[in-house]
Amino acid sequence: MEKIQMKTPLVEMDGDEMTRILWKMIKEELLLPFVDLKTEYYDLGLPCRNETDDQVTIDSANATAKYGVAVKCATITPNAARVTEYDLKKMWKSPNGTIRSILNGTVFRTPIIVKGIEPNVRTWKKPITIARHAYGDVYSNTEMLLTQSGKAEIVFTGADGSETRQLIHDFDEKGGVIQGLHNCTPSIESFARSCFNYALDLKQDLWFGAKDTISKQYDHHFKDVFEEIFEAEYKEKFEAAGITYFYSLIDDIVARIMKSEGGMIWACKNYDGDVMSDMISSAFGSLAMMTSVLVSPGGVFEYEAAHGTVQRHYYKYLKGEETSTNSVATIFAWTGALKKRGELDGLDGLVRFASLLEKATIDTIESGKMTKDLILISTLQDKVPLNSLDFIKAIRQTLESYL
Numbered sequence: 001m002e003k004i005q006m007k008t009p010l011v012e013m014d015g016d017e018m019t020r021i022l023w024k025m026i027k028e029e030l031l032l033p034f035v036d037l038k039t040e041y042y043d044l045g046l047p048c049r050n051e052t053d054d055q056v057t058i059d060s061a062n063a064t065a066k067y068g069v070a071v072k073c074a075t076i077t078p079n080a081a082r083v084t085e086y087d088l089k090k091m092w093k094s095p096n097g098t099i100r101s102i103l104n105g106t107v108f109r110t111p112i113i114v115k116g117i118e119p120n121v122r123t124w125k126k127p128i129t130i131a132r133h134a135y136g137d138v139y140s141n142t143e144m145l146l147t148q149s150g151k152a153e154i155v156f157t158g159a160d161g162s163e164t165r166q167l168i169h170d171f172d173e174k175g176g177v178i179q180g181l182h183n184c185t186p187s188i189e190s191f192a193r194s195c196f197n198y199a200l201d202l203k204q205d206l207w208f209g210a211k212d213t214i215s216k217q218y219d220h221h222f223k224d225v226f227e228e229i230f231e232a233e234y235k236e237k238f239e240a241a242g243i244t245y246f247y248s249l250i251d252d253i254v255a256r257i258m259k260s261e262g263g264m265i266w267a268c269k270n271y272d273g274d275v276m277s278d279m280i281s282s283a284f285g286s287l288a289m290m291t292s293v294l295v296s297p298g299g300v301f302e303y304e305a306a307h308g309t310v311q312r313h314y315y316k317y318l319k320g321e322e323t324s325t326n327s328v329a330t331i332f333a334w335t336g337a338l339k340k341r342g343e344l345d346g347l348d349g350l351v352r353f354a355s356l357l358e359k360a361t362i363d364t365i366e367s368g369k370m371t372k373d374l375i376l377i378s379t380l381q382d383k384v385p386l387n388s389l390d391f392i393k394a395i396r397q398t399l400e401s402y403l
Contacts, residue, residue, distance in 0.1 A: 001403055003036040004353050007345045010337050011063045011302075012039035013095075015073025016046055017309035018388075021317060022327045023073045025389055026334060029396045030357060034403070035338070035350070040067065044095050046076045050088050057095045061102035064302055068344060071337035072099075072304040073330065096294075099302060100134050104187070105294040106194035107132045108265070109277045109306050111284035112291060112328060115366045116380035119262075120283045126263030128280050131198065131206075132273025133191040136183035139270055146175035154180070181218070188225045193297035195226075195267045196234040200241055207246045208267040209253030222269060223247060281306065285377055288326035293336060303336040305329030313388075324372040325388045331361055331395070353403075360399035369394045 014023060031037055042060035049056055064070040076082060077094040100107070110129040113119075146152070152168040168178055199206040208226055210219035230238075230245050238245055248256070250272060257266065268276055281290045290306035306329055313323040335354040342350030365374060368382045375385050386394060 001034070004034060004349045005036050005347070006038040006341065006350060007347065008069075008341060009038040009040045009067060010341055011060060011067050011070035012041045013044045013060050013070060013072040013075075013304075014041065015044055015075045015309065017074075017076065017311055017314035018317060018323065018325050019074040019305065019309050019330060020045060021314070022325060022330050022388060022392075025392050026327060026331055029389075029392045030331065030399065031334065033396075034353060034399075039071075044073070044075050046078065046082070046086050046088070046092075049075075049092055049095070050086065053089070054092050054095075054098070057098045058102065061099040064099070065103060065296075065300055068300050069337050069341045070302040071333050072302055073333075074305055074307060074309045076309055096304075097134075100294060103294060103296045103300055103302065104190045104298075105134075105296040105300070105302070106191050106198075107134050107273070107292060107294055108198055109281070109290055109292045111281060112289045112332060112362070113284065114289070114362050116378040117285040117289070117374065118379060119285070121258060123259055123261060124284070125261045127284070128257065128260075128262045129198075129202070129204070129265045130273055130277040130280055131191075131195050131265055131267040132277060133188070133268065133270050134273070135187045135191070135270060137181050137270040138179070140182070142180040144178050146171055146177065148175055149173045150175075152178045183218070183221075185221070185225065188222055189229060190297045191267075192226045192229045193233075194295045195265065196230065196238075196245070197297065197299065198295050199243060199245070199265050200234075200237055202265065203241050203243055205244045205246065205264045206267060207248075207253055207256075207264050209248055209250035209272075210269060211250050213249060219269075226267075277306070286326070286373060287329075288373060289328055291329055291332045291336060301337070301340050303333040303340070305333050323388045324385060324391070326371045326373050327388065327392055328361055328365075331392075332358060356402050357395075357399055360402060361395050364391075364395045364398045367398075 014020060040063055042056055044057060075095045078088055078091050083091050108129050108131050111127045113127055149172050151170050154166045154168060156164045195206055210222050212220040212223045281287045287307045292304050292306040294302040310325055313325045317323050335358045338354040339351050368380055369384050369386055371391050372385045375383050
């Protein structure tokens with residue numbers, strides 16, 4: 001068949017370890033034979049980030065802002081052991097954190113549903129997308145361990161020199177712990193707009209929960225910002241699209257989610273989103289079957305798998321041992337980016353190809369051909385375990401039968 005043409009390049013961000021190996025396999029087996037792939041390539045593998053003093057990460061984020069769509073391989077966020085292993089100049093920051101900061105984006109994570117891998121919550125029929133506000137809260141907190149008696153206060157010094165103080169607690173001689181959290185109104189506004197835009201993009205209801213009855217300033221501010229932006233900018237658009245925005249207390253949202261059929265976008269503050277995305281992925285089956293997309297309020301999209309670099313399999317691969325690594329979320333990162341690129345550029349053929357590749361991936365698993373991690377959780381009767389490459393080749397065979 002004639003290769004499908006592209007107009008505008010995708011920003012391609014290569015990564016680390018086993019996912020880097022899968023990245024190459026996916027391109028060679030599932031993309032390049034069918035698509036005249038146009039990408040602007042950035043190597044976000046740890047050696048290149050170290051060599052460029054992480055400038056390559058900044059450049060890739062700026063290119064994403066320029067072109068509007070990116071696809072990213074999983075990358076290492078180094079700890080002390082990685083500094084030694086890779087002989088790093090320093091402990092470089094998380095690439096995802098750097099990219100999120102530059103694009104001012106919100107992370108949306110959605111499970112991939114296949115027959116034979118049933119959700120642990122029996123009422124769930126449709127995927128639940130977690131929208132995590134990946135800024136502030138406990139992840140950029142200031143905290144102290146106190147070992148004596150004393151008074152702890154919050155102090156705010158205004159630009160005009162005025163000072164506001166509020167007592168946190170009077171501690172006795174045994175002390176305790178204190179923690180200071182913050183968030184910024186512009187970041188909350190960007191979070192809200194990203195959520196509303198993504199809900200319109202998917203034509204799905206948006207739910208948001210916080211604890212405004214207890215946190216009468218912090219959480220209430222999130223509630224107020226969402227409500228003000230919705231009423232001023234999105235209410236009529238939501239009505240036209242036939243979708244709703246629903247706010248309630250976080251505990252009520254959790255209770256409703258557990259009894260729902262799914263099919264909504266669940267907006268969460270940073271900590272809530274961190275916890276609930278793992279709960280959703282585990283309850284639906286596997287983190288290896290979960291997509292992730294970073295969406296900026298201005299309509300920039302960066303797609304990736306929700307999981308990490310699969311370090312254990314990579315070490316086996318380096319020894320020449322066979323691996324059976326699940327590539328589904330990485331495949332769906334590519335299909336998500338290709339579909340979005342096709343939608344923005346008016347390329348129906350590219351959108352159709354990406355949709356068929358997703359269908360081929362799901363149909364291959366539902367036919368019983370899958371990686372070993374899925375063998376362990378699938379309820380299908382006739383299952384065939386495949387290694388990393390053979391699984392991708394099986395998907396290609398299914399895909400070719402559709403084209």
